[in-house]
Amino acid sequence: MVTKVEKIISARNEYRFDTLQQIADRYDVTAPYIHQVLKANNINTSRIRFPSTKNKIQCVICKNWGTRKVCLGDCNRNYYYFHVRCRNCKEDWHMKRAQLKQKRNRGDKNIYCSRGCYFEHKLNNNYYK
Ligand SMILES: [Zn+2]
Numbered sequence: 349m350v351t352k353v354e355k356i357i358s359a360r361n362e363y364r365f366d367t368l369q370q371i372a373d374r375y376d377v378t379a380p381y382i383h384q385v386l387k388a389n390n391i392n393t394s395r396i397r398f399p400s401t402k403n404k405i406q407c408v409i410c411k412n413w414g415t416r417k418v419c420l421g422d423c424n425r426n427y428y429y430f431h432v433r434c435r436n437c438k439e440d441w442h443m444k445r446a447q448l449k450q451k452r453n454r455g456d457k458n459i460y461c462s463r464g465c466y467f468e469h470k471l472n473n474n475y476y477k
Pocket residue numbers: 407408409410411412418419420423
């Protein structure tokens with residue numbers, strides 16, 4: 349026969365995210381009673397907290413700990429933007445990482461700073477090759 353105390357102890361292990369009050373409600377006792385039972389049996393009385401979204405994360409570029417995957421400023425630019433050169437006007441500019449990835453997935457290797465350059469280059473290639 350399982351005693352109430354044993355039930356409470358196993359409940360603590362099973363419902364690890366529950367507060368003492370929630371466990372108390374389950375067994376129709378008071379939270380202080382649960383606390384007492386757990387303490388008497390050397391069991392941690394505090395519930396396990398849900399992983400907090402406030403946890404620090406490491407910047408993938410500079411490896412500093414912060415709140416973002418990539419910190420703002422230089423890291424952000426380095427991560428999300430790539431230096432690219434327009435095929436047509438040879439102008440250097442930045443392109444978003446996601447955009448560049450999409451391009452590569454399409455098998456599109458030519459990079460243009462604008463639609464204008466895109467068409468111009470296409471025309472030149474077709475007519476003067
Ligand atoms: Zn950083």
